[in-house]
Amino acid sequence: MKRWKNQVAGGVKAVAAAAFACVAAQAGAADVTYDRLLNAAGEPGNWMMYHGTYKSWHYSALDQINTANVGRLQEAWSHVASRAYRGLQSFPLAIDGVVYYTSSYNQLYALDGATGQMLWTYKQKLNEDLVAKQTHSPYNRGIAAGYGNIYMGTLDGKLVAVDAKTGKLNWETKLINSEKLTVGFTGAPLVVKDKVIIGAQGGEWPYRGPIFGVDAKSGQQVWQFFTVGGNEDNGDSRNTWGGDSWKTGGGGGWMAGSYDPETNSVWWGTGNPAPLYDWAGPDWQNNGPRPGVNLYTTSVVLLDPDTGKLKGYWQELPHDAWDFDSAMGEFMFIDQGGKKYVVHPNKGGFVFVYDRNANPQKVWPFVKNINFVQTIKDDGTLVGRRDLREGKHENLCPAIAGGLSWNSGSYNPKTKLFYRVGYEWCIDLEVVKTTPVLEPMAQLNIGADFKFVPAKGEERMYGHVDGRDPITGKVAFSIHYDVPPHASLLTTGGNLLFVPGADGVLRAYDASNGKLLWGHQNGMGHNGGIITYTAKGKQYIAVVTGWGSLVGDGYGEWFGEPYASYPKDAGVLKVFALP
């Protein structure tokens, strides 16, 4: 069987390495070439990039653990992270028997994938004075591997390359003037060909959210693409911002996108514009703090990986007035019915289905409670926008935290289902006039007072995990959650769907029908990634725990205990296997 052959080869490599070095299984990321990344799906025992593969399915073909035996799944080992403020929010990588993952304050660990023994650890020297002034901080969402390096974006605006074998810093490149702009990097980078690509934080922050392309070997910055108003050759896009509002436009590309080798296009999502809410309401074309559609915020952009040039785009929400980023949401490359699609969840609760040139083919709602628009047509046209003037408004749905959030969903090619967490909640708000604060450092620019409420007609706020047709949105099954999970999902060739719950329970379901097969209390909530991999021929499931993201922080108020009593500075990597 193809899978076993790969695993045996990996095991032999690992043993050979151990014989030579005092650290085991170190051959890993040194051998992560671009070719291996391109063909990552052929190595289901490894998880070599944030989204698993460029197709971003968050799926592994591994089936050693399956519906028949998952009931016997048990803890194999765990690793406790230090200073894990806001919990662990990252996706581990697993390469040739070594697990790499990050925790808060840009700490990076390399662990033996079979035993959990620490191989090395790296702690970035940060400008901690700056970090203390950040709100969307001090967490890290993940790393990229290639060319012998583990790449990580730092809170204070650098991209660093850490040697995958030794844990020593190979280079660091300062990309963002975080001391002035306050924001840095929290999202994972993406290796594409000979570049490392990463996007800055920055939706409701008054800058222009660049996406950067850096030489993967030398660390030299090669290009940057300004998500707000584009680069010099995108002059027209600046005309979609009244006056000088593009200079403080927001629009960061703060999560890892993906890459289509067939079209040589990087797909990346951009954040919302600033200020987040717009007091001009329906007069936004001509009045208010940022008149115009505000390109390229809340958009999907296609970039040339070599030059950073804009090849195409679709603006999911023209003149986004609700904080419904396109920056979050995986880009899943799915073929169906002989057609090639790219499926992209938007924070507002709609799933956009594109062709490979970013033309919308279908748009469907994942959640029930949406009224910021009446609907979005299959060609992407917004119908019945709810633009909110200065003043009080009730029941805007979904809430500012979104109907879909930044943790990933999963696509299983065997069930042909797309799985994600939906959030059913709304806000009452009062929109006010605000002015960007830029001195001495940039600050948030929200533009409203808000409070979370259940949707009108609903008794409470809640969530659900659905298995759906990725193109049509047709529901195969829906699992109700009184308290929405806030972590990423995983499906496998063993026909399993893993859902790390906010209540601390990691659950495994039958991916075909949503039947609950196994659960294990991990001690606190989950708000990050989950992967599967093999080490020495055995399959493992690795999930991060921890709580305190800028969505999860509200759970204590909205849902009570145990969320109100969760530690805010704890996080553990937990790894499971069959006995």
Next chain:
Amino acid sequence: MTSLQAAARSAVHHAVSATAVCLALAACSAAADDTKPATPMTRYETPKDAGQPAQTKTADQSEPAKAPEFSAHGAFSNICGFCHEDGGRRAGKGPQLMGTEKTDEQIFERIKFGKPGRMAAFGGVFTDDQIKQIVVYIRNLKPR
């Protein structure tokens, strides 16, 4: 509804001092803090327009954004409200500020120095005087 939520609602509807509820000003954390007991010490003087709705001017479209005229309510709508819901009247990502048992000093220090991994330090953004205005705004918060 937990006792914490029930008590918060009670405080909102009846505008009573929230003595029955232990509220912490560790913003973005609804868990009780274990700092010193709340004994009011210095009360900052109330500037004339403290607690009034925002008088913030909007930036002229044709000029680069200027430093705004300061208003505490404006600070909430711009920045603080991201975690302190409804202008500080309600808990959310951060605790409810209306009716807090924290002293003026404790509130001042928290805004200025933050709390690691929980709330940013805003001492570089607001002057001491502006922070005091925010404290007064918080003290004057009433249910809508």
